[in-house]
Amino acid sequence: MKRSLSFLMCIMLIGSMSMSLFAAGTNEQVASGPKVINVWSFTDEVPKMLENYKALHPDFDYEIKSTIIATTDGAYQPALDQALMSGGSNAPDIYCAESAFVLKYTQGDAAQYAAPYKDLGIDVDNLLKKADIAQYTVDIGTNGKGQLVGLGYQATGGAFIYRRSIAKQVWGTDDPAVIKTKVGPGWDKFYKAAADLKAKGFGIVSGDGDIWHAIEGSSEKGWIVDGKLYIDPAREAFLDQSMMLMKNGYHNDTRDWTDAWFGDMKDANPQKIFGFFGPAWLINYVMAGNSGGSAPGEGTYGDWAVCEPPVGFFWGGTWVLANKDSKIKDAVGDIIEWITLDSSKTGLQYFWANGTLNGPGGTKDTVASGTVMKMSDGKLPFLGGQNMFDVFVPAGAFATGKNKNQYDETINMYWRDQVREYTAGNKTRSQAIAEFKQQVLDNLDIASK
Known part of the structure; x- marks a missing residue:
């Protein structure tokens, strides 16, 4: 009986060792497989x-x-x-x-x-x-x-990107250190500049979307506060600023990412436009390709500069x-x-x-x-040889990320659509706000404060 038990234990030990060797071999294959x-x-x-x-x-x-x-x-x-x-x-x-x-x-x-x-x-x-x-x-x-x-x-901190030739016609200089004092700081100076430009026949921006990114990015609070929809005073003021642009002809009433908006980057519309708000990627990947040229002297290529915006933002x-x-x-x-x-x-x-x-x-x-x-060279021919890093390094410090939430993309779309309905005369100010709140409630189940 003892011999039988001993034999059985030997068989079990051999089996166990075989399984261990097999497992080790399998792990080694996994370890040596593709990384x-x-x-x-x-x-x-x-x-x-x-x-x-x-x-x-x-x-x-x-x-x-x-x-x-x-x-x-x-x-x-x-x-x-x-x-x-x-x-x-x-x-x-x-x-x-x-x-x-x-x-x-x-x-x-x-x-x-x-x-x-x-x-x-x-x-x-x-x-x-x-x-x-x-x-x-x-x-x-x-x-x-x-x-x-x-x-x-x-x-992606934002700057104000403006036309050098227009700045010279209106203020006698294209120096970014001077132009930043014309368009800011603050929106009051920006609209004073808009009036100066209009007096000479120019618009300050292409459409209300150009100022929206700056307004959205500089607001104190985001769309959601304590789980409720909140309209920050700066964002609500977009209604009034957009209407001001429309009534005074300070823009060409384009919508960003449309042909008309791109056209204002190369003077394709009757009223020439002074500037755009944006980060460096807007310059490199949008404006340069829509400037009507690829070297200074062609289209508007080389006739641009950047300065600090009226308010800090990123995009x-x-x-x-x-x-x-x-x-x-x-x-x-x-x-x-x-x-x-x-x-x-x-x-x-x-x-x-x-x-x-x-x-x-x-x-x-x-x-x-x-x-x-x-420690890098940020000089661009598109900007007339200006080193863009001189402006964009501080631009990043002016921006804030504390007014964002995961629903921004959708809520921004609803808000901008309602603002355009208001400026087009299709809705009153209060109607636009009420319908915006209803859209957010119906589609995102977020009630207003």
Whole structure:
């Protein structure tokens, strides 16, 4: 009997050892399998950055698997939400969110998926200070527990972008140091400038959307306060400012992103327009291509300059986040640090600021790091050789991210539509406000205060 038991125990021990060896072999195969980082974005901008990172770091042996879904028709967010919820090997390790909906992923309904940067091995406090990151980007990228979970690489603080030749005709100079005192600080000076320009036959902006981004971005409070719809006095005043522009002919009554709006960038409409509000991306990727030329002297190309706006604001931007359930946090942390917080001359932002990411001669752009911009060359032929960083570095400091919420994109659309109905004479001021509140209640289930 004892011999039988001994024999049985030997068989069991051999079986157990075999299973252990098999399991070890299986784990080794998994460990030696392909190393993949899943990246989700709504453009190819960040995925291309990662390919540059690989080229600059030959020892980085991960494959970059990119999923790019445009925000057109609202397709990106539902797909991203499902991928984050489902998890697994195909879940995003890194994902991107633009300013219109980033708060959903940093502070809102999908904030639970984002990993704190510190959990990725990033020395957050030290690098934020060293890189001189604009506070508005930090505020937006910080979750409800005070943890930084997202940052951008672009600076999108806004400036006033104006025509040099028109400034000379009206005020005898195109010097940004002088023009900033004509258009601000404050809206009273801006409308005094509008009257001066109108007296000479010019409009100050193309449409009311041009001032909206500045008004929205500079308001003290956002649309939602204590769970209720709130109309900040500065945002309510947009009704009156828009009407002032309309009644006095201070604009061409265009709507942003329409042909007429683009036309005002190259004097295609009867009334020439003095300026636009926007960050550097508006200059590089919208205005330059719609100026009617590609070199100074062609169209309006080279006849522009930037100065401080009447109020501080930002417009746009992309924030980079990491999945808290990613199994490769160290590698993800290395990449995100290189994109968002590396202020050295080998970091993404130095290449981005100087237009050298893909070799010399690329597009220079403003970046999140003030440190990088201060040591970079921001001179643009489109701006008559002006160094745009002289204006955009302080512009980031003037902006705030504390008046935003995850429903901004939808609520802004409702508000702007009602304001245009009012200025067109189709509704009274009180009707426009009442119908705006009803739209928000009906579609978002948010009652007004």
